[in-house]
Amino acid sequence: QVQLQESGPRLVKPSGTLSLTCRVSDGSLSGGDWCNWVRQSPEKGLEWIGEIYHNGMTNYNPSLKDRVTLSVDESNIQYSLQLRSVTAADTAVYYCARRRGYLAAYFNPWGQGLPVNVSS
Protein backbone atom coordinates (compact mmCIF):
# COMPACT_ATOMS: atom_id res chain seq x y z
CA GLN A 1 0.00 0.00 0.00
CA VAL A 2 0.98 3.64 -0.27
CA GLN A 3 3.80 4.82 1.99
CA LEU A 4 4.57 8.30 3.29
CA GLN A 5 7.88 9.72 4.50
CA GLU A 6 8.65 13.07 6.04
CA SER A 7 11.89 14.94 5.40
CA GLY A 8 13.39 18.28 6.29
CA PRO A 9 15.66 20.02 8.81
CA ARG A 10 15.57 18.70 12.35
CA LEU A 11 16.72 21.99 13.88
CA VAL A 12 15.03 25.35 13.30
CA LYS A 13 15.91 28.65 14.94
CA PRO A 14 13.29 30.59 16.90
CA SER A 15 11.32 33.08 14.74
CA GLY A 16 12.33 31.09 11.66
CA THR A 17 10.25 28.93 9.32
CA LEU A 18 9.84 25.18 9.66
CA SER A 19 9.64 23.57 6.20
CA LEU A 20 8.91 19.87 5.81
CA THR A 21 8.07 17.60 2.88
CA CYS A 22 5.99 14.44 2.78
CA ARG A 23 6.80 12.14 -0.11
CA VAL A 24 4.27 9.54 -1.24
CA SER A 25 5.57 6.26 -2.67
CA ASP A 26 4.18 2.91 -3.81
CA GLY A 27 1.12 4.67 -5.16
CA SER A 28 -0.52 8.03 -4.84
CA LEU A 29 -3.20 9.78 -2.84
CA SER A 30 -6.38 9.30 -4.84
CA GLY A 31 -9.92 10.62 -4.76
CA GLY A 32 -11.19 11.07 -1.24
CA ASP A 33 -7.67 11.14 0.25
CA TRP A 34 -6.31 14.10 2.17
CA CYS A 35 -2.67 14.55 3.17
CA ASN A 36 -2.69 15.53 6.81
CA TRP A 37 -0.02 16.92 9.09
CA VAL A 38 -0.11 15.99 12.76
CA ARG A 39 2.47 16.78 15.41
CA GLN A 40 3.16 15.21 18.78
CA SER A 41 4.84 16.67 21.82
CA PRO A 42 4.91 15.55 25.47
CA GLU A 43 3.06 18.73 26.45
CA LYS A 44 0.20 18.65 23.94
CA GLY A 45 0.06 15.04 22.75
CA LEU A 46 -1.17 14.54 19.19
CA GLU A 47 -2.24 17.82 17.56
CA TRP A 48 -3.80 18.22 14.13
CA ILE A 49 -2.09 20.91 12.03
CA GLY A 50 -4.05 20.81 8.80
CA GLU A 51 -4.74 18.94 5.58
CA ILE A 52 -4.59 19.37 1.82
CA TYR A 53 -6.46 17.67 -1.01
CA HIS A 54 -4.80 16.81 -4.32
CA ASN A 55 -6.54 19.79 -5.97
CA GLY A 56 -5.00 22.16 -3.44
CA MET A 57 -8.02 22.60 -1.17
CA THR A 58 -6.91 23.08 2.43
CA ASN A 59 -8.27 22.96 5.98
CA TYR A 60 -6.25 24.28 8.92
CA ASN A 61 -6.41 24.03 12.68
CA PRO A 62 -7.69 27.49 13.73
CA SER A 63 -5.02 27.68 16.44
CA LEU A 64 -2.25 27.47 13.81
CA LYS A 65 -3.97 28.86 10.75
CA ASP A 66 -2.19 32.21 10.73
CA ARG A 67 1.24 30.56 10.63
CA VAL A 68 0.70 27.49 8.43
CA THR A 69 0.75 26.95 4.68
CA LEU A 70 0.25 23.57 3.03
CA SER A 71 0.96 22.89 -0.62
CA VAL A 72 1.20 20.00 -3.09
CA ASP A 73 3.27 19.67 -6.24
CA GLU A 74 1.77 18.95 -9.66
CA SER A 75 2.66 15.27 -9.49
CA ASN A 76 0.67 14.82 -6.26
CA ILE A 77 3.70 13.02 -4.85
CA GLN A 78 5.24 15.71 -2.65
CA TYR A 79 3.24 17.53 -0.01
CA SER A 80 4.78 20.42 1.90
CA LEU A 81 4.28 22.09 5.27
CA GLN A 82 5.51 25.56 6.19
CA LEU A 83 5.15 26.82 9.76
CA ARG A 84 6.29 30.41 10.27
CA SER A 85 7.48 32.33 13.33
CA VAL A 86 8.30 29.19 15.28
CA THR A 87 9.00 29.09 19.00
CA ALA A 88 10.13 26.39 21.41
CA ALA A 89 6.45 25.40 21.71
CA ASP A 90 6.63 24.13 18.12
CA THR A 91 9.24 21.51 19.06
CA ALA A 92 7.59 18.17 18.29
CA VAL A 93 7.61 15.05 16.14
CA TYR A 94 5.88 15.93 12.87
CA TYR A 95 3.91 13.28 11.01
CA CYS A 96 2.17 13.22 7.67
CA ALA A 97 -0.70 10.80 7.29
CA ARG A 98 -3.38 9.94 4.76
CA ARG A 99 -6.91 10.73 5.92
CA ARG A 100 -9.96 9.19 4.33
CA GLY A 101 -13.66 9.63 4.78
CA TYR A 102 -16.17 12.38 5.31
CA LEU A 103 -16.06 13.82 8.84
CA ALA A 104 -13.74 11.00 9.85
CA ALA A 105 -10.46 10.93 11.81
CA TYR A 106 -9.33 7.88 9.80
CA PHE A 107 -5.55 8.17 9.39
CA ASN A 108 -3.86 5.31 7.57
CA PRO A 109 -1.01 5.07 6.90
CA TRP A 110 1.29 7.42 8.80
CA GLY A 111 4.80 8.44 7.96
CA GLN A 112 7.53 7.43 10.38
CA GLY A 113 7.66 10.93 11.84
CA LEU A 114 10.38 13.58 11.92
CA PRO A 115 11.53 15.12 15.21
CA VAL A 116 12.02 18.87 14.92
CA ASN A 117 13.69 20.96 17.59
CA VAL A 118 13.25 24.72 17.72
CA SER A 119 16.35 26.10 19.35
CA SER A 120 19.04 28.70 18.83
Next chain:
Amino acid sequence: QSVLTQAPSASGTPGQRVTISCSGTSSNIGRNPVNWYQQLPGSAPKLIIYSNNQRPSGVPDRFSGSTSGTSASLAISGLRSEDEADYHCAVWDDSLSGPVFGGGTQLTVL
Protein backbone atom coordinates in the same frame (compact mmCIF):
# COMPACT_ATOMS: atom_id res chain seq x y z
CA GLN B 1 -4.78 19.76 27.17
CA SER B 2 -6.49 17.55 24.60
CA VAL B 3 -10.08 17.91 23.41
CA LEU B 4 -10.80 14.26 24.21
CA THR B 5 -10.14 12.98 27.74
CA GLN B 6 -8.27 9.76 28.42
CA ALA B 7 -6.74 8.42 31.62
CA PRO B 8 -2.96 8.82 31.37
CA SER B 9 -2.23 5.23 32.33
CA ALA B 10 -3.70 1.74 32.58
CA SER B 11 -2.29 -1.66 33.42
CA GLY B 12 -3.09 -5.33 33.37
CA THR B 13 -1.55 -8.76 33.65
CA PRO B 14 -1.10 -11.21 30.77
CA GLY B 15 -4.39 -12.82 29.77
CA GLN B 16 -6.46 -10.16 31.46
CA ARG B 17 -9.02 -7.90 29.77
CA VAL B 18 -8.44 -4.16 30.02
CA THR B 19 -10.59 -1.24 28.93
CA ILE B 20 -9.40 2.22 27.92
CA SER B 21 -11.93 5.05 27.88
CA CYS B 22 -12.22 8.25 25.87
CA SER B 23 -14.58 11.05 26.80
CA GLY B 24 -15.76 13.72 24.40
CA THR B 25 -18.72 15.97 23.68
CA SER B 26 -21.79 16.23 21.47
CA SER B 27 -19.72 17.97 18.77
CA ASN B 28 -17.35 15.02 18.34
CA ILE B 29 -17.97 11.53 19.80
CA GLY B 30 -21.67 12.28 20.06
CA ARG B 31 -21.87 12.76 16.29
CA ASN B 32 -18.98 11.12 14.46
CA PRO B 33 -17.22 7.73 14.33
CA VAL B 34 -14.33 7.11 16.72
CA ASN B 35 -10.97 5.68 15.73
CA TRP B 36 -8.26 4.18 17.93
CA TYR B 37 -4.50 4.19 17.37
CA GLN B 38 -1.77 2.10 18.95
CA GLN B 39 1.63 3.72 19.29
CA LEU B 40 4.54 1.45 20.17
CA PRO B 41 7.61 3.12 21.72
CA GLY B 42 9.55 5.09 19.11
CA SER B 43 7.00 4.43 16.37
CA ALA B 44 4.22 6.27 14.59
CA PRO B 45 0.59 5.68 15.57
CA LYS B 46 -1.10 2.73 13.87
CA LEU B 47 -4.83 2.45 13.20
CA ILE B 48 -6.35 -0.46 15.14
CA ILE B 49 -10.06 0.44 15.31
CA TYR B 50 -12.07 2.61 12.89
CA SER B 51 -15.72 3.62 12.68
CA ASN B 52 -16.24 2.87 16.40
CA ASN B 53 -15.83 -0.91 16.22
CA GLN B 54 -14.22 -2.03 12.95
CA ARG B 55 -10.78 -3.64 12.76
CA PRO B 56 -8.43 -3.12 9.81
CA SER B 57 -7.06 -6.24 8.21
CA GLY B 58 -4.33 -7.79 10.36
CA VAL B 59 -5.50 -6.41 13.71
CA PRO B 60 -6.29 -9.28 16.13
CA ASP B 61 -9.89 -9.70 17.24
CA ARG B 62 -8.63 -9.28 20.82
CA PHE B 63 -9.08 -5.56 20.12
CA SER B 64 -12.62 -4.20 20.11
CA GLY B 65 -14.24 -0.77 20.26
CA SER B 66 -17.57 0.61 21.37
CA THR B 67 -19.30 3.93 21.95
CA SER B 68 -22.08 5.19 24.17
CA GLY B 69 -23.31 8.77 23.98
CA THR B 70 -20.26 11.02 24.17
CA SER B 71 -17.84 8.31 25.34
CA ALA B 72 -15.90 5.58 23.60
CA SER B 73 -14.01 2.54 24.84
CA LEU B 74 -11.26 0.30 23.58
CA ALA B 75 -11.13 -3.20 25.04
CA ILE B 76 -8.17 -5.54 24.83
CA SER B 77 -8.78 -9.12 25.85
CA GLY B 78 -6.19 -11.83 26.41
CA LEU B 79 -3.60 -9.15 27.18
CA ARG B 80 -0.11 -9.85 25.83
CA SER B 81 3.25 -8.23 26.51
CA GLU B 82 3.39 -6.85 22.97
CA ASP B 83 0.23 -4.83 23.68
CA GLU B 84 2.30 -2.51 25.88
CA ALA B 85 1.96 0.82 24.09
CA ASP B 86 0.22 4.19 24.09
CA TYR B 87 -3.38 4.17 22.85
CA HIS B 88 -5.02 7.27 21.39
CA CYS B 89 -8.63 7.94 20.47
CA ALA B 90 -9.48 10.30 17.59
CA VAL B 91 -12.68 11.67 16.12
CA TRP B 92 -13.86 14.45 13.82
CA ASP B 93 -15.02 17.53 15.73
CA ASP B 94 -17.78 19.56 14.09
CA SER B 95 -16.93 22.72 16.06
CA LEU B 96 -13.27 22.61 15.02
CA SER B 97 -14.09 21.31 11.53
CA GLY B 98 -11.18 18.97 11.95
CA PRO B 99 -9.99 15.87 13.79
CA VAL B 100 -9.20 15.89 17.51
CA PHE B 101 -7.22 13.43 19.62
CA GLY B 102 -7.22 12.18 23.16
CA GLY B 103 -4.15 12.70 25.32
CA GLY B 104 -3.28 9.02 25.08
CA THR B 105 -3.29 6.18 27.61
CA GLN B 106 -0.05 4.40 28.37
CA LEU B 107 -0.80 0.69 28.84
CA THR B 108 1.59 -1.34 30.95
CA VAL B 109 1.51 -5.13 30.95
CA LEU B 110 2.66 -6.21 34.40
